[in-house]
Amino acid sequence: MAERTHNKAEGREAGGGQDKRAGKPAMAPPTRKKAAHPKQQQQGKPHSATRSKQATYRQKHPMNQQSASAETVKTGDRIIVTIKRIGINGEGVGYYRRKAVFIDGALPDEVVKAKVTRVESGYLNGEIIEIEKRSAQRQEPPCPVYGICGGCQLQHMTYASQLQAKEEIVRESFQRYAKLQEIPLRPIFGMDNPWGYRNKAQLQAGREGEDIIAGLYAAGSHRLIDISGCPIQHPVVNRVMEQVKEVMEELQIPVYNERNRDGAVRTIVARVGQATGKVQLTFITSTDRLPDSKRLVELIRERLPMVITVAQNIHKGKSPLVFGNKTVILWGSEQLEESLGDVRFALSPRAFFQLNPEQTVKLYNAVQEAADLSGSELVVDAYCGTGTIGLWLAPFAQEVRGIELIPEAVLDARDNAKSTGVDNAHFYEGRAEQLLPDWVSRGIRPDVVVVDPPRTGCERPLLDAIVKSKPKRLVYVSCNPATLAKDCQVLLSGGYKIEWVQPVDMFPQTSHVECCALLIRK
Numbered sequence: 001m002a003e004r005t006h007n008k009a010e011g012r013e014a015g016g017g018q019d020k021r022a023g024k025p026a027m028a029p030p031t032r033k034k035a036a037h038p039k040q041q042q043q044g045k046p047h048s049a050t051r052s053k054q055a056t057y058r059q060k061h062p063m064n065q066q067s068a069s070a071e072t073v074k075t076g077d078r079i080i081v082t083i084k085r086i087g088i089n090g091e092g093v094g095y096y097r098r099k100a101v102f103i104d105g106a107l108p109d110e111v112v113k114a115k116v117t118r119v120e121s122g123y124l125n126g127e128i129i130e131i132e133k134r135s136a137q138r139q140e141p142p143c144p145v146y147g148i149c150g151g152c153q154l155q156h157m158t159y160a161s162q163l164q165a166k167e168e169i170v171r172e173s174f175q176r177y178a179k180l181q182e183i184p185l186r187p188i189f190g191m192d193n194p195w196g197y198r199n200k201a202q203l204q205a206g207r208e209g210e211d212i213i214a215g216l217y218a219a220g221s222h223r224l225i226d227i228s229g230c231p232i233q234h235p236v237v238n239r240v241m242e243q244v245k246e247v248m249e250e251l252q253i254p255v256y257n258e259r260n261r262d263g264a265v266r267t268i269v270a271r272v273g274q275a276t277g278k279v280q281l282t283f284i285t286s287t288d289r290l291p292d293s294k295r296l297v298e299l300i301r302e303r304l305p306m307v308i309t310v311a312q313n314i315h316k317g318k319s320p321l322v323f324g325n326k327t328v329i330l331w332g333s334e335q336l337e338e339s340l341g342d343v344r345f346a347l348s349p350r351a352f353f354q355l356n357p358e359q360t361v362k363l364y365n366a367v368q369e370a371a372d373l374s375g376s377e378l379v380v381d382a383y384c385g386t387g388t389i390g391l392w393l394a395p396f397a398q399e400v401r402g403i404e405l406i407p408e409a410v411l412d413a414r415d416n417a418k419s420t421g422v423d424n425a426h427f428y429e430g431r432a433e434q435l436l437p438d439w440v441s442r443g444i445r446p447d448v449v450v451v452d453p454p455r456t457g458c459e460r461p462l463l464d465a466i467v468k469s470k471p472k473r474l475v476y477v478s479c480n481p482a483t484l485a486k487d488c489q490v491l492l493s494g495g496y497k498i499e500w501v502q503p504v505d506m507f508p509q510t511s512h513v514e515c516c517a518l519l520i521r522k
Contacts, residue, residue, distance in 0.1 A: 090153025090511030194508030387413030457483030
């Protein structure tokens with residue numbers, strides 16, 4: 001998934017900034033004669049006024065001459081690019097002299113004049129100077145800090161076009177990494193309302209002048225951007241964040257200063273229960289003591305009656321992880337009750353839970369369809385995290401065995417099983433590539449294997465272990481189409497075939513796309 005306990009539930013949340021390009025050459029476009037720019041499609045010689053304009057422009061920008069090679073382009077040069085598609089990070093992708101060009105903010109079918117900002121052997125990066133031909137997909141972003149905070153990449157694109165682009169990202173990934181020109185790709189599951197869906201905000205605290213702000217760091221910088229009114233956050237979460245900032249200001253509670261390494265509050269975390277509307281509020285501090293905590297709790301209870309927990313998590317170190325190891329409940333319930341379908345969860349402040357419950361149900365229904373359980377199967381849920389998928393499938397299977405490397409996640413999974421009343425799901429601490437072969441050697445062979453790895457995909461030893469254990473059905477849940485396609489290539493050579501791939505838009509307005517893929521043994 002885009003965020004998970006076993007990967008980064010205690011790190012920065014997904015969407016806090018764009019991924020940086022790793023410098024890998026992009027796939028070259030199909031070999032064909034490049035179409036001329038519309039302005040260059042005149043028959044015969046251009047008239048004198050046009051020739052004069054062209055000559056003047058070439059004098060000012062010599063690298064734009066038709067005879068120029070992409071290999072001679074330098075940083076700072078101006079080029080004209082027709083955008084072909086949206087890239088995996090939400091950027092526009094076009095080609096200049098058959099060399100890939102990545103331009104943030106550009107949309108398919110647009111013709112843009114761009115300044116080259118980076119030159120690599122396999123690609124160019126550029127920034128828009130002027131949009132010469134505007135796409136019908138373009139819209140005005142509703143967020144005032146869009147393009148600055150880095151949390152969203154596609155607000156400037158209509159939602160219908162976002163869904164289409166994400167389907168293309170999945171298709172392109174399989175073409176490039178699995179060498180499959182055609183895949184059984186189902187229409188993406190979108191949202192009726194693609195705003196206000198995130199049930200948790202995890203925002204850094206800081207100051208802008210005399211004011212306390214809460215937000216994300218701008219991509220590639222330490223500049224904090226206030227996003228406490230973020231349009232993709234749940235409205236209740238936004239209201240809580242605004243009130244908390246006001247209360248902290250009134251009580252003069254010191255926020256953490258990263259440069260000076262002083263102050264108290266580093267991060268503010270608010271999570272709302274979809275079913276109840278109740279809120280769990282956590283202050284992550286660099287100190288053992290939260291200044292004026294008693295009065296802080298009193299004012300929060302007075303102004304925010306939906307808050308049922310006020311907690312403090314202590315994180316003194318320099319680790320990039322957001323949460324520390326110690327959590328203290330200052331007031332209220334130790335856990336927030338939540339549910340997905342018929343599965344109930346009791347969430348501690350550090351516990352992982354899906355950020356978009358509405359879309360998670362659609363994703364898990366696809367997983368259930370792919371597993372095709374009759375009640376007699378053994379299901380192994382690798383990378384099980386806190387057990388959400390395993391518990392979703394447990395009522396339809398004979399037994400579910402979840403495997404997870406992080407001890408705290410295993411304990412949460414067991415607690416969730418108890419909360420839901422599931423007694424046929426068991427969760428084990430360890431590595432799936434080790435436990436799975438051990439079970440098979442003892443005659444415990446899975447009928448269905450479910451994997452839900454981090455963005456880096458499955459480790460090769462696990463893929464090899466799955467192939468050797470020969471489950472009839474493999475359900476692959478992915479938050480990265482590129483690694484999904486790469487792993488599928490390994491599984492295809494191991495005797496599996498792709499039955500279907502179901503994309504799910506878990507995070508509208510961002511470039512992220514989730515997939516559920518069903519592979520069956522030939």
